[in-house]
Amino acid sequence: MKKAFIISLIIILSISFLSGCLDSSESIEGEEFVFTNLDGAQVSLSSYRGKVVILDMWATWCGPCHAVMPELEKIYNDYSRDQLEIMSVDIDPRESVAVIEDFIDSFENQNNIELSWIFGRDDGSISEKYMNESAIPTLAVFDQQGRLHYRKAGVHVYNEIPEGFPENTPKLAPILNELIS
C-alpha cells in the first residue's frame, strides 16, 4: 500500500512537472500575428522580437482613433527603432489601401505631424484575436519576447493628458518604461 502511494505521488508530480514545462515553453515563444502593409508586404510580429511593439487597431472613420495618432507619434519619436515599433492596423475590411493612404496624407497635413510608422490592413485575424472589447481604438503592447503585456480599448495618451481629454485617460508611458529601461 505504501509502495502504491509513493508510485502514485511520483506519477502526479511527474505529470504536473511536465505540463509546467510545456506551459513555460509556450510563453517563451510569444504571440504571433501577420498583416499586409500598405506596400503589399507581409508584416509579422515575430520579425520584431527584441523590440517592444505597440499594436494599434483602428479605422479611418473612427474619431477616437484619430485622437490616439498624435500620441503615437510622440512615442515613435521618443524611442529608437531598436527599442520600439508601432503597427497601426486598419480592422475595417471595406477600407482599401487608397482610403488609408488618403487619410494619412490629409491627417498629416491637417495636424502637421508625420505618421511614419507601419500601417497596414487586417484580414480579420488580428481583430478576432486582440479586440477583446470589440471596440476601436484597441491598443496592445507586446514585450521584447512577443508576449502580450497590455491590451485595452479606448483613447490612450503617451505621458501627459492633453487639454480636452478626460483626466482618467490611460497613459502608455508607465507601461513602456516598465518594458524599456
Add this chain to the structure above:
Amino acid sequence: MKKLLTATILLLGLCLSGTAVNAEVDVENVTVDPANPDALDTVTFTATITSDDDIDEVLIKIKECDDNMCMPTETFEMNLENGKYTLTYDLTYDKATYFEYNIVTTVNGTENETGFTKVTVTPVSNGGNGGNGGNGGDGGNGIPGFELIPLFIATLIIIFYMRRKRSR
C-alpha cells in the same frame, strides 16, 4: 476632315458608354426615426432611392461611438417597402453619444456611396466616459483551469492502479 469626324464620333461614343455604365443614383429624403434617439433604442432608417437602371442592392453602414471608442461598423441590407428603402436597427452601444450612417447603392455592379451622416444619441449610462475596463488580461489561452487536466489524468491513473492492486 474625315479623320476629325471619326475621332469625334469615337469620343462621343466613349462618353455615352461611360454614362451608361455609371448610372446615376439619387438618394433622397433619408430619415431616422426617432430623430434624437437614446442609446440602445430601436431606430428606423428610411430613404427614397432612384436610378435609371435597376438597383442591385442597397446597404446601410452604421457605426456607434462615444468620445473614447467606436464599435466596428455594422452593415445591413435595406429592404424595399412601398417604394422606399427601410431598415430597423437596434442600437447596441449603451455609452454611445452619436452614431454615423451612410448608404451604399449598387447599380450595374458599381457602388455609389453617400457621405456619413451623424446623429446625436443620449447615452443610457451617465457614469463617466466608458470606465477603465481593466488591462484586458495577459494574452493567455482563455481556458481557465486548463492546467488541471494533467492532474485529473494522474488521478484516474492512480485509481486504476490501486484497483488493479486490490484485485490481486
